[in-house]
Amino acid sequence: MTYETVRQIDPAVASALTSERERQNETLAMIASENHVSQAVMEAQSSELTNNYAEGYPGGRYYGGCEYADDVEQLAIERAKELWGAEHVNVQPHSGSQANMAVLMSVLDPGDTILSLDLMHGGHLSHGHPANAAGKLYDVVQYEVDSETGRLDYAGLDELARDVEPDLVISGFSAYPREVDWEAIQESADSVGAYHLADIAHITGLVAAGEHPSPVGIADFVTGSTHKTIRSGRGGLIMCREEYADDVDAAVFPGIQGGPLMHNVAGKAVGFGEALDPEFDAYAAQVVKNAEALAETFELRGLSLVSGGTDTHLVLADLRPSHxxxxxxxxxxxxxxxxxxxxxxxxxxxxxxAFNPSGIRVGTPALTTRGFEEAEMRQVGNLIADVVDAPNDDDVIEGVSAQVDELTDAYPLYD
Incomplete structure (x- = not known):
């Protein structure tokens, strides 16, 4: 993609887009929530569907001219159902955060109580942080990971649930490197008559590929992002049992959104289709292997890992013990x-x-998309450790940069 048409109309924007393309090609993306989508997904997201207003749902739009928008959205829905085994899927949320808010609005009243994982312990803003709408509308009580093991304390969560009697329990994370026992959390929710929302935003692709246990069919509601480990159009989705379908759909539209971003839904459809290919399962398995190789390398270099390692796509290193x-x-x-x-x-x-914290979060989805395997991840892990040891040493930075150049040349991203 050269952006020549954009360049003719708006050189400033074209210059920024070209520079971003070069940046992605020439750097190693290790933000755990980022990935690289295929050319097909990018093409779908830049389609004429960007022109459509399609308020409503397939077969029940408030505007005309939605025949093909209906086709695309229905494809995304059916592919999502096949990927995750869900009874009902809504693919319209613009983000995972909006998917979470829609679920909350579908079953809670303002002032109801949410029990969720503390942000400092790996939770997410949309799970009830005071600065987020969820924290402003609902009474939020938060559970934590075990201070010694860095793992979720299911017994403590259960005890807290019985004490607080929340209306809804949220599971899932933005910075927790271990598998989640969805059934244990569901049992805690059931014990107090609470709903259970499982947020799989980070591990959507790992769940689809069977690399992480699935909460679908266990939790009442499952939300996710569609652009992290699943590599589809940027946005969110909601999965639930059929009994909640009408309330969830109404909470998305007209509850918190107007017209869906149909070009993004097209990207979701294409990405979900790619994820149904057996090659995606191999990719997801490699994501986890690469994270394990990265964790082992960090440990060998003396870095302290939260929970002692990883089961997923991310590694969380605590710099305090060693640095x-x-x-x-x-x-x-x-x-x-x-x-x-x-x-x-x-x-x-x-x-x-929180603006200058003690840890670093490192993810493997994007580098795995690029073609990296364990050997490359160990090399990258050592490069990261070199910089952790000497963040102010220009010679170290220059040496690491030279090796990054070699890796990006050997594993080109977009032609």
């Missing part, structure tokens, strides 16, 4: 200068500000 004077933002900035892009992240028992 007590180094903050996550220092490492993030130094690595970006060297061509490795990841993010600073809070860790359980965080002693710094």
């Amino acid at each position: 007590p004077e180094t903050a996550g933002k220092d490492v993030e900035a130094a690595l970006e200068e060297a061509g490795i892009v990841l993010n600073a992240n809070t860790v359980p028992g965080e002693s710094r500000s």
Whole structure:
């Protein structure tokens, strides 16, 4: 994609788009929530469906001219049902956060109580952080991971649920590297008559491929992002049992959204279709293998890992035991200068500000898409550790940058 048409009309935007394409080609994307979609997904997302208003749902739109929009959305729905085994799927949410809000609005009244994982312990803003709409509308109580193991404390969660008696329990995470026992959390929700929302935003693709246990058919509601480990059009989705379908659909439209972004829905349809290919299962398995190789490398280099390792696509390193004077933002900035892009992240028992936390979160989905396997991940893990050891050493940064150039040349992204 050269953006020549854009360049003729708007050179400034074309220049930024071209630079972003070059940035992605020339750097290693290791933000756990990012990935690289196929040319087919990008083409679908830039289609004429961007011109359509399609308020409503297939077969029941409020505008005419939606025949082919209906076809595309129905394809996305049916493919999602096949991927995750869901009874009902809504593919219209613009993001995973909006998917979460729609579920909350479908079953809760303002002031009802939510029990969710604390942000500092790996939860997500949309699970009830005070700055988020969920935290403003609902009474939120939060559970934590075990301070010694870094793993979810299911017994503690159950005890808290019985004490608080929430109306809804949220499971899932944005920075938790271990498998989740959905059934244990469902039992806690059932014990107090609460709904259970499982947010699989980060592991949507891993669940689809069977690399992580699925909450579909266990939790009342399952939400996810469609652009992280699943590599489809950017946005969100909601899955639920048929009994909740009407309330969920009404909460999405007209509850929190107007017209759906049909070009994004087209990208979802294409990406879901790609994920139904057996090659996707091999990709998802490699994502996990690569994360395990990265975790092993970090441990060999003396970095402390939250929970002692990973079962998923991400590794969360706590810098305090090995580098007590180094903050996550220092490492993030130094690595970006060297061509490795990841993010600073809070860790359980965080002693710094959330804006300058003590950890780094490192993901493998995008590099796995690029073709990296365990050997390359170990090399990258050592490069990251080199920078963690000396974030202010220009010679180290320059040496790491040279190796990043070699890796990006060997594994080109977009032609």
